[in-house]
Amino acid sequence: MTTERRIRDRSSLERAAARKLALQAIYRVQLNEGPWQDLVSEFASDPDMAGADRGYFEVLVRGVCESREALDTQLAGWTDRAPAMLDPVEHAVLLIGLLELRDCPEAPRRVVVSEAVRLTKRFGATDAHKFVNAVLDRAARELRPHEH
Numbered sequence: 001m002t003t004e005r006r007i008r009d010r011s012s013l014e015r016a017a018a019r020k021l022a023l024q025a026i027y028r029v030q031l032n033e034g035p036w037q038d039l040v041s042e043f044a045s046d047p048d049m050a051g052a053d054r055g056y057f058e059v060l061v062r063g064v065c066e067s068r069e070a071l072d073t074q075l076a077g078w079t080d081r082a083p084a085m086l087d088p089v090e091h092a093v094l095l096i097g098l099l100e101l102r103d104c105p106e107a108p109r110r111v112v113v114s115e116a117v118r119l120t121k122r123f124g125a126t127d128a129h130k131f132v133n134a135v136l137d138r139a140a141r142e143l144r145p146h147e148h
Contacts, residue, residue: 094132
């Protein structure tokens, strides 16, 4: 394996860890509102943060917290129910995925959707990943038409 490939693989793993921690942080803020800075501070001491991309974690948490209303407005156009009626895990995953599709062009569409599905399979309800996949695919077709 080349050095470049090892660096890319490590970076992918660090971003995956950042997404997992961001999911937990966004889930928590849905249940107990608070400033995004508090979430970043709180999760800084999480044991999993050692293997995560801290900067990307902050981008995700800050981005979702600061633009949650706008993200929910967009999300409402791609779902069959109001975002407030979504399961908190699915809602958090969708907010993160939508933020990445909208604001993180360096994250390929396929990676964003795949990571969202993976997180939903791990933390969500039994078939929730199918819903998340469908919603993010619809969003990606609008937000990233050049990647289809």
